[in-house]
Amino acid sequence: MSYKAVFNEQQRFFSTYRTRDTGFRKAQLRKLKRLILEHESLFYEAIYKDFRKSRFDTFTTELSVILKDIDYYLRHLDRLSRPKKVATNLVNLPGKSRIYPEPLGVVLVIGAWNYPYQLSLCPLIAAMAAGNCCIVKPSELPAATMKVMAQLINGHFDREYIYVAEGGVPETTGLLQCRFDKIFFTGSPKVGQIVYEAAARLLVPVVLELGGKSPAIVSRHADIDTAARRIVWGKYLNAGQTCVAPDYVVVEAAVRQELTDALKKHMAAFDYKADAPHYTAIINDANFDRLTGLLEGAAIAEGGAYDRERRYIAPAILEPVQWEDDIMQQEIFGPLLPVLTFNDFDGLLARMQEQEKPLAAYLFSNDTTEQEHFLTKLSFGGGCINDVIMHLTNDRLPFGGIGRSGIGSYHGPFGFDSFSHHKAVLKKALWGEPSLKYPPYTQKKYKWIRRLLGL
Numbered sequence: 001m002s003y004k005a006v007f008n009e010q011q012r013f014f015s016t017y018r019t020r021d022t023g024f025r026k027a028q029l030r031k032l033k034r035l036i037l038e039h040e041s042l043f044y045e046a047i048y049k050d051f052r053k054s055r056f057d058t059f060t061t062e063l064s065v066i067l068k069d070i071d072y073y074l075r076h077l078d079r080l081s082r083p084k085k086v087a088t089n090l091v092n093l094p095g096k097s098r099i100y101p102e103p104l105g106v107v108l109v110i111g112a113w114n115y116p117y118q119l120s121l122c123p124l125i126a127a128m129a130a131g132n133c134c135i136v137k138p139s140e141l142p143a144a145t146m147k148v149m150a151q152l153i154n155g156h157f158d159r160e161y162i163y164v165a166e167g168g169v170p171e172t173t174g175l176l177q178c179r180f181d182k183i184f185f186t187g188s189p190k191v192g193q194i195v196y197e198a199a200a201r202l203l204v205p206v207v208l209e210l211g212g213k214s215p216a217i218v219s220r221h222a223d224i225d226t227a228a229r230r231i232v233w234g235k236y237l238n239a240g241q242t243c244v245a246p247d248y249v250v251v252e253a254a255v256r257q258e259l260t261d262a263l264k265k266h267m268a269a270f271d272y273k274a275d276a277p278h279y280t281a282i283i284n285d286a287n288f289d290r291l292t293g294l295l296e297g298a299a300i301a302e303g304g305a306y307d308r309e310r311r312y313i314a315p316a317i318l319e320p321v322q323w324e325d326d327i328m329q330q331e332i333f334g335p336l337l338p339v340l341t342f343n344d345f346d347g348l349l350a351r352m353q354e355q356e357k358p359l360a361a362y363l364f365s366n367d368t369t370e371q372e373h374f375l376t377k378l379s380f381g382g383g384c385i386n387d388v389i390m391h392l393t394n395d396r397l398p399f400g401g402i403g404r405s406g407i408g409s410y411h412g413p414f415g416f417d418s419f420s421h422h423k424a425v426l427k428k429a430l431w432g433e434p435s436l437k438y439p440p441y442t443q444k445k446y447k448w449i450r451r452l453l454g455l
């Protein structure tokens with residue numbers, strides 16, 4: 001079955017209006033939840049095979065997120081899909097104004113490999129909640145996880161409603177020829193550009209969830225030990241292969257040594273040795289070679305041992321590092337943590353504001369002026385004060401980038417909105433309308449209109 005044929009089938013199914021029914025959507029979401037819970041062990045086995053991701057990590061960072069997402073939409077779907085009344089402006093009185101959320105149609109989700117379940121299934125769930133049909137193209141790099149999603153979803157759902165398309169670049173290129181009603185892409189800025197260009201040719205709207213270099217700033221007003229513990233957890237989670245991981249740390253020079261010592265202490269305590277069941281492997285040889293290449297000639301203050309056969313790289317701290325160094329010119333996306341220093345907080349923010357806007361930024365400081373300057377002077381997708389990564393676990397916060405780190409957002413109501421059109425409708429009464437707008441135009445009407453508009 002060609003993807004084009006599935007796309008056509010989905011278009012036909014969408015036009016039957018079945019997905020407009022919120023009862024249908026909820027039933028399908030419940031079915032997906034049941035399917036995942038009944039086959040949980042398959043998910044764990046596949047991801048372990050792909051890059052030795054542990055059951056604990058897979059549950060906390062993938063399956064629980066997916067299942068809670070379904071719960072969120074089951075709880076809030078009626079409210080989210082209800083027409084919303086808004087006030088009607090003076091010139092349209094008497095009348096009523098409403099916003100009708102409606103599904104877009106047939107949408108395409110393209111996933112990335114680093115959280116292969118979450119990044120394919122959470123956009124799918126938001127698309128289903130909003131009443132769309134959907135083709136999902138997970139990343140092909142973790143081959144076993146892609147297979148599990150394809151087998152389960154294609155084996156239990158009608159492909160005219162949702163379908164998992166397996167494949168890599170040629171298949172994705174083929175899919176991009178179809179005129180979807182939206183494309184939701186998660187991946188690198190480089191491929192994001194390819195997707196955006198393909199979408200533009202057909203005038204297809206996009207959400208682009210991209211990456212970049214997300215900084216963690218540690219000021220002398222921080223609780224250094226807590227900062228170090230949280231940075232170590234966030235950086236080495238999934239072996240640094242997290243889009244919102246702190247890419248690098250910039251610490252105030254006065255507390256640099258204290259921070260480095262604390263980072264080392266927590267790295268030792270978290271015990272990321274080669275056979276640690278909780279430490280993930282690097283996804284493939286190409287990324288392994290890229291990362292070990294970055295270690296060559298670098299000043300390694302801690303860790304950095306590696307084993308190509310196991311695709312294991314021990315968490316590393318690189319220090320000293322300068323802004324001009326190679327490692328600061330690309331998203332690291334692995335367990336290497338450069339530590340840079342600063343002396344002037346506002347000067348640092350000014351320097352960062354000149355760079356590409358990151359997907360995330362983190363500040364460790366208990367100084368309210370620094371916190372305020374961080375929020376008002378630095379643009380970034382989202383972030384935390386005194387923590388890392390955790391902002392995206394709150395489904396009341398939108399998750400998405402800005403500038404080169406992305407377009408649009410999702411999670412909770414924002415995911416529903418991303419996959420909905422907000423149809424604006426004015427319902428007008430047949431009585432009580434002043435004749436001001438109708439010709440013939442007179443000076444008197446003109447004056448009244450200006451008066452009514454307050455201009």
Ligand code: NAD
Pocket residue numbers: 110111112113114115119137138139140167168169172173186187188189190191192194195208209210211212242243244331333359401406
């Ligand atoms: P990638 O851009 O290489 O691949 C993403 C998807 O695009 C895959 O499904 C792949 O098959 C497809 N693809 C690759 N080349 C293509 C091409 N030429 N034409 C069409 N499709 C193509 O990204 P990745 O390596 O899977 O993920 C890493 C990147 O994703 C990092 O930059 C990371 O920061 C970013 N990321 C962002 C988020 C987010 O939520 N913002 C989440 C995870 C990862």
